[in-house]
Amino acid sequence: MRGKKLSLLIVDDEKSIRYGLKNGIVWSEYGIEVIGIAKDGEEAYKLIQAEPPDIVITDIKMPVCDGLSLIEKTLSQGTTISYIIISGYDDFKYAQKAMKFGVTSYLLKPIKKAVLIEEVTQVCNKIREQNKENQSKTVVTRKIKQGTQAMKQHFLMSLLHSQLRSVLEIERELKVCKSKIKIQNLTNILIFTYEHALEKKELGSLKGDIHLFKSAVCNIMNEILGENVNEIFTDSNDFIVVLLQKPYICVNEDRFLERVCKRIIRIVNDFCRVEMCAGIGNEVSGLLELHESYRSAREYLSYRMYESENTVFDEKILAKRQPPDSFASTRNNTKLIDAIYISDHETILSYTDEFFESLFYIEFPPPNFVRGMCIYLIINVQKELSIYLNEEDSLFKENDYAYINKLSSFQKIKEWIVTLFHIYAEYFSENKNAQKDEVIEKVKNYIDEHIYEKITAEDIAEYIHLSDKYFMNYFKDKTNQNFKSYVLNLKMEKAKELIRQGNKTISEIAHMIGYTDYRGFNRIFKKHFGQTPTEFQDKYKQYK
Template identity: 30%
Template sequence: MLRLMIVDDEQIIREALSQMIDYESLGYELIATAKNGMEAYDIICDEYPDVVITDIRMPILNGLDLIERSIKTDSKISFILLSGYNDFEYAKQAMKYGVRFYLLKPTDKNELIDSLVSIRKERLQEEERRKSQQVDLLKTLHIPLEQSFIMELLEHQDTFSSVFHKYQELLSLPESCLYACICSFVEEPYLKNFATDIVKILNLEGLRLDFSILYVKNTAVLIFPATTLATQERIKNSILKLHYPNQSVTFETEFIHMETSEKLFYYVIQKISRFERILLLSEKGESYEIRNHITAPWMISHLEDSITSAPDIIQANELLNSVFIDSMPPATARSLALGLFLQADLSQEKPPIDAACDFFRRLYSCDNVTEIRNLLSVVLVQKEHETGGHKASSNIALLKTYIREHLDSENLSLKWLAENYLFVSVGYLSKQFVKEEGMRFSDYLNKERMEEAIRLMTYYHNDNIKQIARQVGFGSNPQYFSQVFKRYTGLPPTDFIEKLKNTKHKGE
């Protein structure tokens, strides 16, 4: 369901628009209505709608100003503009902001339905593209993800189920229908040939590996769906026919099946856990080593524990700096950072797929180790230490710190912070903020901005309203700043400044 909001300063029109259409049947949830642009913008900051139906001519913040400000916090919002004036200038300005749906009042029901249907169709197509991009991204990262998965399973067998489910969606592991084929007497010098031959054998059956080949001391573990005995027999016979120069013995195979993928991987981990050296083999035969030695200082869990148990942020960052040194290859740093992100278990047992992919994109867009280190400093170090390692609280503490340091920014919305800074789901963050702070995000943001404006007026004797508006995040809209300031203090900024001057003169 797409989240829909209606904005109009006339109550009768708001109510008519709310009741005119069965929005649910079109795939929409009407989450809020607002009587002016200022109220609408606060709701957008809190409720992250997908689509906004808005009037143009409204007091305080008109429809075009609302759009201009809103797209700075969430460029993905779709707007449908309503106007009682057939004014081409409005339409031109709206198009400049990317608005394509401009309807005249009185609103024609069918035109509005057509607009909503068109937007939903586009959103569904965008969602399909986004999911396809996520799948492609995760495919490119499957080796570092699998490495992190195996290492964490080996180290945390007491919490095997939670670790498995954390990675299941990231690795596209099905609930069932997986088999493990244990191939014995596979000698390491022939691994590359073996891996490419296995891929060919499976391709002939219309199958593919669901996980990279696991290899420990002359034994290879193949994981793929082989649902019939006939298929298994054909694959077994094809493997037994493989032969490489100077290979001393013939291969042996054994098929293992469990009712769930989780149980299958539990069996596999038990088989390989006693080996210190484990290899992951890609379909092209490239090998990646995992050292199964829990006391090794480079182990991800050891590093994560060290960072989170450091007495303060300074020492935690120093530890991060000592590991992520500038001479480290960026590819190595990215792989280690990916494992730290997943093992840190951030705010929930299972990181949302969208948040995880957002982090992966940010991580793999880092050009050097310094950028990777800075990213981890926020996502891992500060988040762990803001409130003694309590994940949910640290999200809110980190969010509040960011707001204080970026009050001049116009793109401070809950959705922007969730997706671009904290890498958690916006729904989760919204509920957590209200629970911990006892107020909506927009109220907190406006309070911080108004208190900063008052501080600038009182202690720095700044009486330039335009300058103050820019400094507290209102950009080039001092009129909107004045309205919010008046709502907060009861006085317009000019009257408040005059009152401060009078108080000062009386004190003298």
């Protein structure tokens, strides 16, 4: 069940694209209704004002009002629209600005129908999950959960994500949760993370009990902060969040929060043997602005990706100098593309080293900039390499680059990208020589047609008018495989296929694929698959 249909608005200055997107996909099959199309951002804005859609697919470059201006204008008014950008421009500055607005779907024209459908489906799933979380509770549910931690958690998360838009809404929720937090009061958000401990699968003396660990941390925080602490809870990222409202009880307020965070981290490490980091959000005037403190705390905490000696991050860590908009466009990746295509692993490594060094125009560049540049590099490499691939090739996974955002450290990002490029290089090494080679294709067709016969290199060489030795060398050079091994692999796979069909005996199958000696076939099959033909047959019947 998809539930209620989601609404979609399509914006593009090209008429053929507007109507192609509207009529080229049966949107109803995906639980979507197209409620309008617009030729520019201004027309789209009027439609949004009249009936805000759930999703907007928009071009960037359009007359009167472009796509980015439309996004900025609507988001500034508090809308929760999910945007999917389609553009013929792969300039990084557009993608960078889109990411700044929280847009994660950025597709380059021309767009494959399957890619767009997958992207829209992912966005729809996120919207439906969010809608499910944000469904207003019935009066009965409110009475049942009134004053409980679940209700308070929901309220606090709503504050962090700016889902409560008025003082009246906040007052109502405060009464339901029986919280003593003040609406108008200087407030800070502190965020603590222990993700590195989870990656190492160790939680010190707590032996992996995550619930016990979080309970211990909360007790430590309450003990240290005393009357200062207003709320401690975990968010959707499993960060431990502390909400503090002034006045803080301290002799010298300067750097008080930094000192407190360091003390908490030190005691947790001593008691639980778990390393933590903390981000201190900017001070805000009240609960309506709490999401800004939360956002800034997460931004500062993101600098932990550099794995420096710092454990507490606040506004001091921010880069004093922003990277130039032209950073990406000035790089020429031809050397890297050529190295991948010819499988030059040494050059791939040296180039990626140079690339990562170039990102450090200052000691700690903005993490979003580093991640964005890495994503841009992968998109560019995939685009350049695609000219060497056929339509049916499956070298690139959809949104492969998105995995970068799941990696917690700069070193992990670097290692992952280097590994990815080596995988690309191996693919070309294994496939490019065999592609579109008429001799090899002729040989493979011959083998397929005579798979039930005894096939020798001498027969093949005579068939394609080459000497035995030259043919053997040629085949290995073009396919990266030994001829005999190639034939043997095909015969063994054919044997497996015949065994699965179940209408012939093992002995008959052995003779069919060219083995007069049953025991020899039995021995080779076991060496190839780690089990005898009979064992394979029995297991297949068991799980069939």
